[in-house]
Structures are given as C-alpha cells and as structure tokens.
Amino acid sequence: MASRFRIRVNGRAHTVRAEPDTPLLYVLTNDLELKGPRFGCGLAQCGSCSVLIDGVERRSCVTPIATVENAEITTLEGLTRWFAAKRGLSAVPDLHPVQQAMLDEQAPQCGYCYNGMIIKAAELLEQNGDPSDAEIRAAMNGHLCRCGTYPRIVNAIKRAAQTMRASPEDRE
Amino acid sequence: MSASGDAFGSIGRRAFLKAGGALVVGFAIGVPSAGRAQSTARGATAGPPNPELIDTWLAIHADNTATLYIGYVELGQGTTTALPQIAAEELDLALEQISTAQHDTNVTPNQGGTYSSASIARGGPQVRRAAAEARRVLLELASERLGVPVERLRVENGVVTAEGTNRSVTYGELVGGRLFEVPFTGEARPKSPDQYKLVGKPAPRKDLPAKVAGTYTYIQHLRLPGMLHGRVVRPRGQRAYGAGARVVGVDESSIAHIEGARVLRKGDFLGVVAPNEWAAVRAARELKVSWDDRPSLPPFDRLYETMRADETDDTVVLERGSVAEAFASAAHRVTFSSRCPYQAHATFAPNCALADVKADSALVIAPTQDAYGTRRTLAALLGLPEDKVRVQYCESSGTYGHSCYDDVAQAAALMSQLAGAPVRVQLMRWDEHGWDPYGPAHVGEVQVAADTNGKLVAYEYHGWHHNWSLIETSQQLAEGTEPAEWPFLVSQQVSPQNCGAMYAIENLKLVNHRLRTAKYLRCGWLRSPLDLSLSFTSEQAIDELAYRLGEDPCEFRRRNIADERWLGVLDAAARAASWTPRPARADRNDGPVVRGRGIGLGTHLASWGGAVAEIAVNKQTGHVAIEHLYGAIDAGLVVNPAIVEAQIMGQLVQTASRMLFEEVTFDERGVTSLDWNGYRVIRFEECPEITPVIVQRLDQPYSGAGEEVMAAAAAAIANAFFDATGVRMTEYPFTPRRVLAALSSA
Ligand code: FES
Ligand code: FES
Numbered sequence: 001m002a003s004r005f006r007i008r009v010n011g012r013a014h015t016v017r018a019e020p021d022t023p024l025l026y027v028l029t030n031d032l033e034l035k036g037p038r039f040g041c042g043l044a045q046c047g048s049c050s051v052l053i054d055g056v057e058r059r060s061c062v063t064p065i066a067t068v069e070n071a072e073i074t075t076l077e078g079l080t081r082w083f084a085a086k087r088g089l090s091a092v093p094d095l096h097p098v099q100q101a102m103l104d105e106q107a108p109q110c111g112y113c114y115n116g117m118i119i120k121a122a123e124l125l126e127q128n129g130d131p132s133d134a135e136i137r138a139a140m141n142g143h144l145c146r147c148g149t150y151p152r153i154v155n156a157i158k159r160a161a162q163t164m165r166a167s168p169e170d171r172e
Numbered sequence: 173m174s175a176s177g178d179a180f181g182s183i184g185r186r187a188f189l190k191a192g193g194a195l196v197v198g199f200a201i202g203v204p205s206a207g208r209a210q211s212t213a214r215g216a217t218a219g220p221p222n223p224e225l226i227d228t229w230l231a232i233h234a235d236n237t238a239t240l241y242i243g244y245v246e247l248g249q250g251t252t253t254a255l256p257q258i259a260a261e262e263l264d265l266a267l268e269q270i271s272t273a274q275h276d277t278n279v280t281p282n283q284g285g286t287y288s289s290a291s292i293a294r295g296g297p298q299v300r301r302a303a304a305e306a307r308r309v310l311l312e313l314a315s316e317r318l319g320v321p322v323e324r325l326r327v328e329n330g331v332v333t334a335e336g337t338n339r340s341v342t343y344g345e346l347v348g349g350r351l352f353e354v355p356f357t358g359e360a361r362p363k364s365p366d367q368y369k370l371v372g373k374p375a376p377r378k379d380l381p382a383k384v385a386g387t388y389t390y391i392q393h394l395r396l397p398g399m400l401h402g403r404v405v406r407p408r409g410q411r412a413y414g415a416g417a418r419v420v421g422v423d424e425s426s427i428a429h430i431e432g433a434r435v436l437r438k439g440d441f442l443g444v445v446a447p448n449e450w451a452a453v454r455a456a457r458e459l460k461v462s463w464d465d466r467p468s469l470p471p472f473d474r475l476y477e478t479m480r481a482d483e484t485d486d487t488v489v490l491e492r493g494s495v496a497e498a499f500a501s502a503a504h505r506v507t508f509s510s511r512c513p514y515q516a517h518a519t520f521a522p523n524c525a526l527a528d529v530k531a532d533s534a535l536v537i538a539p540t541q542d543a544y545g546t547r548r549t550l551a552a553l554l555g556l557p558e559d560k561v562r563v564q565y566c567e568s569s570g571t572y573g574h575s576c577y578d579d580v581a582q583a584a585a586l587m588s589q590l591a592g593a594p595v596r597v598q599l600m601r602w603d604e605h606g607w608d609p610y611g612p613a614h615v616g617e618v619q620v621a622a623d624t625n626g627k628l629v630a631y632e633y634h635g636w637h638h639n640w641s642l643i644e645t646s647q648q649l650a651e652g653t654e655p656a657e658w659p660f661l662v663s664q665q666v667s668p669q670n671c672g673a674m675y676a677i678e679n680l681k682l683v684n685h686r687l688r689t690a691k692y693l694r695c696g697w698l699r700s701p702l703d704l705s706l707s708f709t710s711e712q713a714i715d716e717l718a719y720r721l722g723e724d725p726c727e728f729r730r731r732n733i734a735d736e737r738w739l740g741v742l743d744a745a746a747r748a749a750s751w752t753p754r755p756a757r758a759d760r761n762d763g764p765v766v767r768g769r770g771i772g773l774g775t776h777l778a779s780w781g782g783a784v785a786e787i788a789v790n791k792q793t794g795h796v797a798i799e800h801l802y803g804a805i806d807a808g809l810v811v812n813p814a815i816v817e818a819q820i821m822g823q824l825v826q827t828a829s830r831m832l833f834e835e836v837t838f839d840e841r842g843v844t845s846l847d848w849n850g851y852r853v854i855r856f857e858e859c860p861e862i863t864p865v866i867v868q869r870l871d872q873p874y875s876g877a878g879e880e881v882m883a884a885a886a887a888a889i890a891n892a893f894f895d896a897t898g899v900r901m902t903e904y905p906f907t908p909r910r911v912l913a914a915l916s917s918a
Binding site: 026148 | 386
C-alpha cells in the first residue's frame with residue numbers, strides 16, 4: 001500500500017506518496033522532477049543514480065524511499081549548496097570545483113554518467129584533498145563511463161583538488 | 173538565443189510538463205526562442221524540407237544570432253559544435269552566435285543518419301554550401317543598404333561594415349526573423365582553407381556547460397502530459413533472431429495487485445503500463461508469462477565451429493593479380509585464423525522513447541541516429557502515412573551505433589496505440605543488454621606472403637559472419653514479421669580498407685562468407701563495424717611475417733606501405749610512442765609480468781588510423797593490463813581538433829575494453845550477459861594512458877573521425893601481446909582464462 005513519506009532533499013522538505021519499496025531514484029526524477037540522478041541500471045552497478053545521503057555517495061536506484069526519511073539527501077542540483085555549507089563559504093558558487101574542472105577539461109562526451117562522476121568526486125575530495133592518481137581511480141572504480149572519458153575525469157579531479165586547496169575561501 | 177546545451181531551448185521541463193496538449197508541446201520542441209514565430213511555421217508540415225533552399229538550413233534572428241538546422245544529432249561526439257563552427261566560419265559569425273535546432277522530421281533536413289562518421293564528412297560540405305549561399309545573399313542585401321559594392325564589405329561577428337567608413341549593418345537588421353526565400357544559386361564560393369579563422373581550431377563543446385551543471389535534458393527526463401509509464405515484457409535475453417519470443421500464456425491476474433497496471437499485447441509483443449513508474453517496473457517483473465522455451469541458438473562453446481561449417485553465400489569482394497601463383501612461388505608465407513565475439517553497444521543508459529499515437533497522427537520522441545529512417549518504419553508499423561508521423565530526436569547516452577533506439581521507439585508507439593494514451597517506455601538494463609542488435613561475431617582466415625626482399629606479394633582473406641537484422645524486435649514480435657537482413661553491404665563484409673589496402677600488394681583476394689542470420693543473434697552496426705575483427709586478424713598476420721623475417725614491425729610496414737596517408741598515421745603513432753626499431757620478442761623479459769609493445773594500422777570506411785599499444789601480461793594470473801595506447805588519425809581537414817582528440821580518446825578506451833573484457837555470452841535458450849556484471853566493460857582502474865594524435869590535412873576533404881582508429885588499436889594490442897609473450901592470441905577478449913589457456917598450449 002502506498003504511504004506518505006517525508007524526505008529532505010537539497011535542504012527542503014517534501015512529502016511524497018509512494019510504495020515503501022519504491023527506489024528513491026523514481027521519487028527524485030518523477031515526483032521532484034530532478035535531472036541530476038538518472039536511471040542507468042537499477043542494479044547499483046553503474047553510478048548513474050548517485051546522490052549523497054548524509055554526505056555519503058549512495059545508489060538511489062536501490063535505496064527504498066522508506067529508509068531515507070530522516071536523512072539529508074543531496075543531489076547534483078544541491079551539490080554547490082552542500083559544498084558551500086561544508087566549507088563555510090559565504091556564497092553558494094555557480095558550480096562545484098569538480099564541475100568547473102570537468103568543463104575546463106572538456107571531459108564529458110554524452111555526459112550521461114557525469115551525475116555520478118561529479119557526486120562521487122565531490123565526496124572523494126571532502127575526504128582526501130590531495131588524492132593520487134591511484135586513489136582517484138580506486139575511489140571512482142564503481143562508476144562506469146561507456147564513452148571512455150576516464151582519463152579526462154582523472155585529470156579534472158586532480159585539477160579540482162588543486163583549486164580547492166588553493167581557494168582562499170576555504171576556511172577549513 | 174537558445175543554448176544548444178539544453179536540447180529544449182527555453183522550454184524548461186516544468187513548462188513541458190504543465191503545458192496542455194502533448195502535440196502542442198511537441199511542436200514547440202527545438203524552437204529557438206529568438207525565432208519562434210518563424211520556426212513554428214517551420215514545424216507545421218511534415219519534412220523533409222527542400223535541401224536546395226537556404227531557409228532549410230539557416231535562420232537569422234533579429235538579435236543577430238542564427239540557428240542552424242541540421243539532420244545530424246548530438247551523440248556526445250560534438251556534432252552540435254563542429255557543424256556550427258563550419259557555418260560560423262562561412263558567415264563570419266562568432267561561434268557563440270550560432271546554435272542548432274533539435275533534429276525533427278517536421279523541421280530539419282534529411283541528411284541521411286548520424287552514422288559511419290558521416291556528420292562532418294557528408295554534413296560538413298552541405299552546411300558549408302548553405303552558409304556560403306546565405307552569406308552571398310546577406311552581402312548583396314548589405315551592399316544595397318550601405319550603397320557600397322560587395323567587394324568593399326567586411327564582416328565580423330555578423331556585422332557588415334563598408335570598408336573605410338563607419339557605416340555598418342548587422343545580419344539581424346538585414347533579414348532578422350524573416351525567411352530568405354532564396355534557392356541555392358551554386359554561385360556562392362566557400363572560403364578557401366587559408367582564410368579560416370574558426371575551422372581547424374579547437375573550440376569548446378556547446379553542450380558541455382549544461383551537461384556538467386546537470387541541467388541538460390536527456391530523453392530520460394521528458395514527460396508528456398497524461399502519459400503512462402511503460403515497460404516491455406520479454407524473456408531475459410534474446411533467443412536466435414529467427415525464433416523471436418513466442419508467448420504461450422499470460423496470467424494477467426498476476427499483476428492485479430499493482431495499482432493502475434495494465435497488460436498490453438499485440439501478437440507476441442507484450443508490455444505493461446501504469447501511471448506510476450515503479451508500478452510499471454514491478455508489473456513487468458511480476459507479470460507471469462510463459463514463453464516458448466525451445467533451444468534456438470548454437471551451443472556457445474561451439475559457436476565458431478558452427479559458423480565455419482555453416483551454409484554461406486560467398487562473394488569475392490575484391491580480386492587482383494593471381495593470388496594462387498603468387499603464394500606458390502613466395503619465399504615467406506604466414507597463415508593465421510581468428511575467432512571474434514559478438515559485442516554489445518551496451519549504452520550507459522538503456523534506451524527510452526515517448527509516443528503519443530492518435531487515430532490519424534503520431535508524435536514519437538526517440539534517441540534515434542536517423543529520424544527519417546525511424547519515421548518510415550514507425551509509419552508502416554502504425555498504419556499511418558509517413559507525413560502523419562513526426563519523429564523528434566532527443567539525446568540519450570552515447571549509442572555507438574544501432575543500439576535499441578529504434579526498437580524502443582517502436583515499443584513506445586505500439587504501447588501508446590494500444591493504451592490510447594501517451595506512453596514513455598524506458599528499457600531496463602536487461603532489456604538493453606539482452607535485446608541489443610549486437611556487433612556480429614566473426615571467423616577470419618588470412619594468408620599473407622612476402623618475397624626474399626621482404627616485399628608483400630600476396631594476400632588472401634576469408635571472413636565468416638552474418639549481416640545485420642532489418643526487423644526491430646518490437647515489430648517482429650507484434651506482427652510476426654519474418655527475419656530479414658539489411659541490404660546495405662558496405663560495413664557488413666570483409667572490408668578492403670582493413671584487409672590489405674594499407675599495403676602495396678599486387679596479388680590480393682578478399683572473400684566474404686555470409687551466414688544466414690536466422691539461427692544466430694540479432695545484429696546491427698556497432699562502432700567501427702567488423703573492423704576490429706578484421707584488423708585483429710589481418711594485422712597479426714602482417715606482424716608475424718615481419719617477425720619471421722627478423723624485421724622491426726614498423727619498418728616492415730613502412731617499406732610495404734600503400735601511400736602517404738597511411739605512412740602519415742603509421743609514423744605519427746610511432747613517433748608519439750617514441751618507437752625504436754627492433755624485431756618483436758627482441759627485448760624478452762622473463763619474470764611473471766612481461767611487457768610488450770605493438771603497432772597496427774586500420775580504419776573504418778574512410779580516413780586513416782595508426783596505433784601503438786604498450787601492455788603488461790601477468791603469466792601467472794593471465795591478467796592483461798593495457799598501459800598506454802597511442803592513436804593517430806588522418807581525417808583530412810579536422811574542423812575542431814579538440815573534439816577529434818576526445819573522439820580518439822573514447823575510441824582507444826573502448827577498444828581496450830573490447831579487446832580485454834567484452835563478450836556477449838549465451839546458452840542455447842538465450843543471451844546470458846544481461847548487465848554490467850555479465851557483460852564486463854573497462855573501468856577506471858583498468859583504463860590505459862591515452863595519447864591522441866591528429867594528422868591535420870588542411871588541404872584535404874573532411875572524412876570521419878568517430879571510429880577510425882579502433883581497428884588499428886585492436887591490432888596494436890594483439891601484436892603487443894605477442895611481443896610480450898611470444899604467443900599469438902587467436903581469440904578476444906583477452907580474459908585471464910583465455911590468456912592462460914593460450915600460454916599453456918604454446
Ligand atoms: S542506476 Fe543506480 S547504479 Fe546504475
Ligand atoms: S560520457 Fe557518455 S557514458 Fe560517460
């Protein structure tokens with residue numbers, strides 16, 4: 001039976017009606033009309049649907065709505081806000097440094113996998129401000145890119161790490 | 173100006189959702205905000221518009237921006253940047269001033285499909301011609317307005333200035349918002365390459381800002397008012413093409429507990445719809461269907477033997493000189509045979525389409541590579557005249573050829589017709605992996621010979637495979653259509669371009685052995701069709717000959733090279749890799765992990781590709797790591813080198829994936845590689861370092877650059893394996909099991 005669930009997404013509360021086993025992904029795309037998390041496999045295999053749940057990258061395609069009622073959910077749409085809060089920035093930037101670096105590297109091809117790539121890279125750089133190539137590859141290994149843009153993603157993550165370390169606004 | 177980065181211009185998704193009436197919304201898609209009135213008129217009737225009219229290709233808006241109407245689609249390969257670059261060059265517009273309209277059979281011209289790397293090779297000259305014609309008219313108008321002869325006009329960023337004066341007029345002021353209503357005269361002369369300011373230079377992709385911001389609209393994001401969510405219901409994993417999938421029984425009560433879920437059926441075509449997407453997913457999963465489960469495929473472990481022994485239609489594709497005599501008298505001969513797997517498109521996002529089918533008309537939105545081709549088959553399937561069917565393109569994830577996009581368009585159309593409501597069909601991961609029109613398996617046998625001076629004198633290639641399937645799954649199941657094959661032969665047979673064309677060989681014979689498709693898997697064109705298999709076979713034989721002659725494989729190829737274009741890519745790849753001459757196996761190292769390097773040549777239909785691979789093989793585990801790939805492409809004049817470098821990167825990474833991991837598996841009842849665990853593709857930790865090299869030829873016509881270095885790279889990887897181990901791999905992918913078997917039997 002469909003029930004009502006209260007969820008917090010990108011800092012806002014929403015009430016949705018859904019079957020308890022509905023994967024969070026379907027609620028985000030259909031009820032909340034978000035474009036960041038997107039369907040890729042529905043099997044937790046590709047990373048297309050990634051979101052941050054309490055700051056940790058999770059696959060929304062296999063996360064039942066009933067399990068995230070008290071969580072803070074951040075999608076690509078809310079990433080800059082999340083980043084600004086983490087870093088204590090006075091203003092929310094237009095793009096997360098990872099997004100800017102992906103653009104500077106002209107990394108995407110079809111770009112469909114980039115929701116997951118950006119979310120995962122943003123999570124990584126909060127934990128490790130100066131990751132080596134090997135650490136980047138290991139962290140990102142669960143995210144697939146069928147267009148084969150891995151080399152530019154690695155470069156972009158290194159570039160973003162550098163920007164984030166250099167940023168004067170970074171008060172951590 | 174509408175950002176081409178957002179496929180739906182100024183119409184946000186919310187507006188799209190809220191607008192009343194699907195067809196109205198549909199008609200507004202792709203309309204550039206600055207030119208709406210005019211472009212609405214554009215969409216009012218079925219295309220294709222007359223290609224000899226300037227208005228078909230270009231609209232100049234009052235704000236001095238322009239919209240380019242192209243019949244090619246953005247697949248992540250940069251078409252919506254590179255074609256505007258060509259138009260902007262001819263018109264002396266800044267690249268930011270020109271955007272593209274979304275491909276739509278009521279709006280954009282028919283350029284014949286975005287495949288075979290055609291967008292720049294075929295589309296480039298068409299766009300250049302149209303833009304040059306438009307410039308001619310614009311300058312005539314400016315000449316009248318400014319009272320100065322055309323020769324004394326200068327244009328910059330769409331502002332026409334009379335030389336030596338401060339009088340000027342913009343394109344927008346001259347025609348903004350109105351039609352040209354002028355046919356091509358054939359008198360307009362495009363710029364010569366030495367005048368180029370934009371073409372030949374890197375420019376950032378127009379679609380990327382929205383793609384990294386997460387605001388880009390993929391087809392998976394679209395919703396139609398009042399629509400239902402649909403899922404196809406099929407056995408997990410296709411059977412033989414000829415077997416289809418026969419429904420024995422459906423128990424509709426098995427989904428009675430799912431709110432709003434309905435079964436739709438036409439023949440053996442089965443689907444479910446529901447207002448809620450998760451309900452549709454559950455209904456597809458829980459619907460009890462019994463399928464005719466008889467074995468229909470050859471045994472997986474005897475696939476190649478079955479193919480080799482099967483009945484074939486044989487064609488001599490090319491023959492010159494006398495191969496038999498040349499082989500008989502040659503000093504050195506090598507024969508080599510290969511077995512190459514079915515491989516899948518495995519699009520990152522499963523295909524998706526939306527359809528609103530009414531009694532007398534239909535709108536279908538699909539990620540098709542060829543909207544006019546899709547319209548033709550949809551019209552037949554729906555029983556509607558072609559001009560009553562409108563097909564609009566919207567981007568999905570990269571497709572790399574003919575994935576399930578036509579199939580899903582048909583599925584959405586059929587379900588909308590059956591449900592009497594708009595339907596969105598999203599394939600599930602197992603549908604896409606399991607019902608893909610795969611790249612065909614191949615068995616190759618090649619013989620090459622050289623004389624005592626190491627000159628190639630004879631070459632003979634025999635290839636066994638089957639053609640592409642013409643009938644989409646949805647149509648086949650719904651109508652019981654007999655399996656049929658694509659009539660178009662190029663790319664479906666032993667290709668001269670990859671079998672000998674790169675070398676000067678007097679005696680050569682290529683024979684195509686075509687298998688009948690019905691008892692094999694459904695197939696279609698997969699990026700660089702057949703080429704990887706052909707070069708894997710052919711270039712290993714060439715390499716082996718160099719080895720037997722004690723020669724450096726690069727030097728051996730140089731001496732036998734056919735022409736300077738092939739030499740150019742060979743040298744460019746070798747130089748990038750700092751290739752130093754030595755025969756294969758001369759640097760033997762004998763630890764558990766051995767390293768090797770290899771070189772190869774190949775292409776698709778046009779252009780020239782050369783590659784070098786550096787790999788490491790763990791002889792104890794059978795694990796192969798491709799450490800570095802260097803790939804060089806000569807595609808004539810390269811419009812945007814940054815985009816082509818990205819394309820080379822994608823091709824090399826995908827080739828590494830296809831050589832190491834990718835293989836469709838099946839048992840006699842159906843395909844078993846149904847997701848990313850069953851069908852492995854390359855991941856971050858396995859990705860080689862990549863060095864792309866462009867051989868820029870400003871004075872040569874554009875040719876393709878989207879798939880032309882994969883064949884060379886496949887060969888280079890195989891040859892590197894031999895250099896490392898002294899063993900020739902006759903089958904790919906190089907899985908640990910296969911590698912260990914090859915090493916132990918050597
Ligand atoms: S869609 Fe969730 S991991 Fe693939
Ligand atoms: S850019 Fe296309 S799947 Fe990653």
